[in-house]
Amino acid sequence: MPALEFDINKIKNDFPTLKQSINDNPLVYLDSAATTQKPQSVIDAINEFYTSQNANVHRGRHTLSEHATTLYEQARDKTADYFNVLSKEIVWTKGATEAINLVGNGLRSRFNKDDTIIISALEHHANIVPWQVLSQQTGAKLIALPVNDDGTLNIKQCSDFIKQNKPSLLTITQASNALGNITNLEPLIKAAKEINSLVLIDGAQGAMHLKPDLRELNCDFYVCSSHKMLGPTGLGVLYGRYEALNALDVYQTGGEMIDKVYLTHSTYRPAPAKFETGTPNIAGVLGFSAALDYLDTLHSSNIQQYENDLFTYAVEKLVSIDGITIYSNLSNNIGTLSFNFKDEHPYDLATLLDGYGIAVRAGHHCAQPLMTHLGLNGTLRASFCFYNTHKDVDIFINSLKECIDLLD
Amino acid sequence: MTNTFKKVTESIDKASAWQQKYREIMLLGKTLPVLPDVLKTDDALVPGCESKVWMFVEFDLKENTLVVIGDSDTRIVKGLLAIILALYNGLTPEQVVNIDAYEEFDKLGLISHLSASRGNGIKAMVDKIQTMAQHKIS
Numbered sequence: 443m444p445a446l447e448f449d450i451n452k453i454k455n456d457f458p459t460l461k462q463s464i465n466d467n468p469l470v471y472l473d474s475a476a477t478t479q480k481p482q483s484v485i486d487a488i489n490e491f492y493t494s495q496n497a498n499v500h501r502g503r504h505t506l507s508e509h510a511t512t513l514y515e516q517a518r519d520k521t522a523d524y525f526n527v528l529s530k531e532i533v534w535t536k537g538a539t540e541a542i543n544l545v546g547n548g549l550r551s552r553f554n555k556d557d558t559i560i561i562s563a564l565e566h567h568a569n570i571v572p573w574q575v576l577s578q579q580t581g582a583k584l585i586a587l588p589v590n591d592d593g594t595l596n597i598k599q600c601s602d603f604i605k606q607n608k609p610s611l612l613t614i615t616q617a618s619n620a621l622g623n624i625t626n627l628e629p630l631i632k633a634a635k636e637i638n639s640l641v642l643i644d645g646a647q648g649a650m651h652l653k654p655d656l657r658e659l660n661c662d663f664y665v666c667s668s669h670k671m672l673g674p675t676g677l678g679v680l681y682g683r684y685e686a687l688n689a690l691d692v693y694q695t696g697g698e699m700i701d702k703v704y705l706t707h708s709t710y711r712p713a714p715a716k717f718e719t720g721t722p723n724i725a726g727v728l729g730f731s732a733a734l735d736y737l738d739t740l741h742s743s744n745i746q747q748y749e750n751d752l753f754t755y756a757v758e759k760l761v762s763i764d765g766i767t768i769y770s771n772l773s774n775n776i777g778t779l780s781f782n783f784k785d786e787h788p789y790d791l792a793t794l795l796d797g798y799g800i801a802v803r804a805g806h807h808c809a810q811p812l813m814t815h816l817g818l819n820g821t822l823r824a825s826f827c828f829y830n831t832h833k834d835v836d837i838f839i840n841s842l843k844e845c846i847d848l849l850d
Numbered sequence: 851m852t853n854t855f856k857k858v859t860e861s862i863d864k865a866s867a868w869q870q871k872y873r874e875i876m877l878l879g880k881t882l883p884v885l886p887d888v889l890k891t892d893d894a895l896v897p898g899c900e901s902k903v904w905m906f907v908e909f910d911l912k913e914n915t916l917v918v919i920g921d922s923d924t925r926i927v928k929g930l931l932a933i934i935l936a937l938y939n940g941l942t943p944e945q946v947v948n949i950d951a952y953e954e955f956d957k958l959g960l961i962s963h964l965s966a967s968r969g970n971g972i973k974a975m976v977d978k979i980q981t982m983a984q985h986k987i988s
């Protein structure tokens with residue numbers, strides 16, 4: 443396939459939210475790690491569903507319902523294609539958080555005090571707290587991979603740690619939301635698979651920027667959120683290698699997920715249906731489907747190349763400011779810059795940057811153990827996406843300099 | 851409105867550019883005494899804030915007037931805190947309930963800093979002061 447032109451002006455124009463002014467300045471949106479903006483086609487898909495396609499799925503034998511069901515299941519197929527897995531291995535959830543909780547609950551009856559769960563200090567709270575709960579409920583031991591002082595992983599040391607501790611589950615992030623650092627997953631998964639451990643990958647940050655081939659990655663579970671991949675909020679994806687997925691206990695129960703219901707007991711349908719009870723987020727699924735179409739037109743290799751260039755440009759500019767400390771790993775990153783200016787509180791700079799129309803995040807980024815590990819109270823986080831321009835970077839850097847001047 | 855408050859906020863009121871407003875707020879924060887570390891306890895922390903805000907609100911029993919002290923690890927929140935202190939410190943409960951911080955912040959062009967979503971602790975502080983004053987009256 444010939445490399446398509448990556449026309450940034452056209453792309454930026456596809457995102458209506460980016461066309462507004464904040465505090466009389468053009469919005470520079472650098473908080474895509476929290477949630478991405480949505481292209482018009484996603485907004486249109488949701489609108490169209492409620493305007494002309496609305497019906498419940500998997501129920502009615504009428505035209506509208508059949509059409510809605512077809513579109514809904516096509517979205518599952520597209521998601522499976524995106525990750526190179528089977529459609530029946532895709533479960534809709536309300537987000538990455540729920541997907542992790544679903545797996546945690548699904549393992550509860552199998553875990554006991556002889557089991558070990560390995561997480562890492564790089565995790566988002568969503569990939570920490572559910573495992574603390576599982577550990578409390580079952581007596582399973584919860585331990586963390588050793589993380590270097592700079593927030594990177596020593597892969598050899600981590601692989602040895604996995605082989606030594608023989609976990610039943612290794613659950614780690616594909617990319618850190620606080621730093622943007624990409625985890626070198628392959629050797630860690632290999633080490634875990636050698637001792638037959640289950641592996642869950644938190645793909646909330648990586649799913650769009652890195653478009654993983656999950657078959658090749660060889661993990662058992664992978665979770666992500668639609669809203670961090672151009673799609674609507676309230677929808678997430680759980681991928682489970684079919685055998686591992688179907689072996690999980692059911693999470694929530696009710697209609698749709700059952701096979702036969704008697705008054706005192708029921709039998710369940712096989713995965714993914716047994717994890718999808720109740721009326722699903724149909725509009726969200728169709729919006730996500732449009733998001734995947736949009737990503738498909740851009741091609742992941744173009745996206746990655748553009749995002750890498752933009753990141754390199756931003757890093758160059760940022761390090762040229764005296765007094766800036768960057769905490770992100772710069773050589774292997776999804777496009778997130780975590781930094782501080784001298785010992786200034788990130789809250790102040792984020793508030794001042796907002797005056798210039800610049801949206802960044804300040805704080806611990808739902809990764810308190812990581813902040814503690816790095817000896818920080820918090821950071822400023824500028825997270826880039828392929829719809830950001832080099833001009834956005836220039837405005838960001840110039841405004842940051844002005845904000846710094848305001849501090850003394 | 852008390853004279854202290856007028857004096858303290860005069861420069862913020864006069865600032866036309868938003869940058870100047872913030873500069874004045876931060877300068878104001880610098881005039882607040884630093885809370886000694888022994889008082890920066892978890893109990894005194896306003897919960898759920900990205901910035902740390904410590905506060906103590908009491909009524910002076912003899913004078914029946916409000917005593918508020920506080921500190922923050924951020925410049926802007928500390929400045930906003932200084933405004934709140936200037937607004938309420940030394941007032942009787944009756945005077946306190948008659949002063950609407952929202953109105954005053956609005957006049958100063960700072961109302962967005964009192965929204966719950968800012969999570970900066972200032973709103974919680976105002977609410978606590980008002981609740982305690984109400985309690986004292988009834």
Ligand SMILES: Cc1ncc(COP(=O)(O)O)c(C=O)c1O
Pocket residue numbers: 475476536537538539540566568569615617618619644646647667678808
């Ligand atoms: C790495 C990571 N994991 C999990 C989550 C949770 O995602 P959600 O809030 O969409 O469920 C996030 C969101 O910030 C994240 O960045």
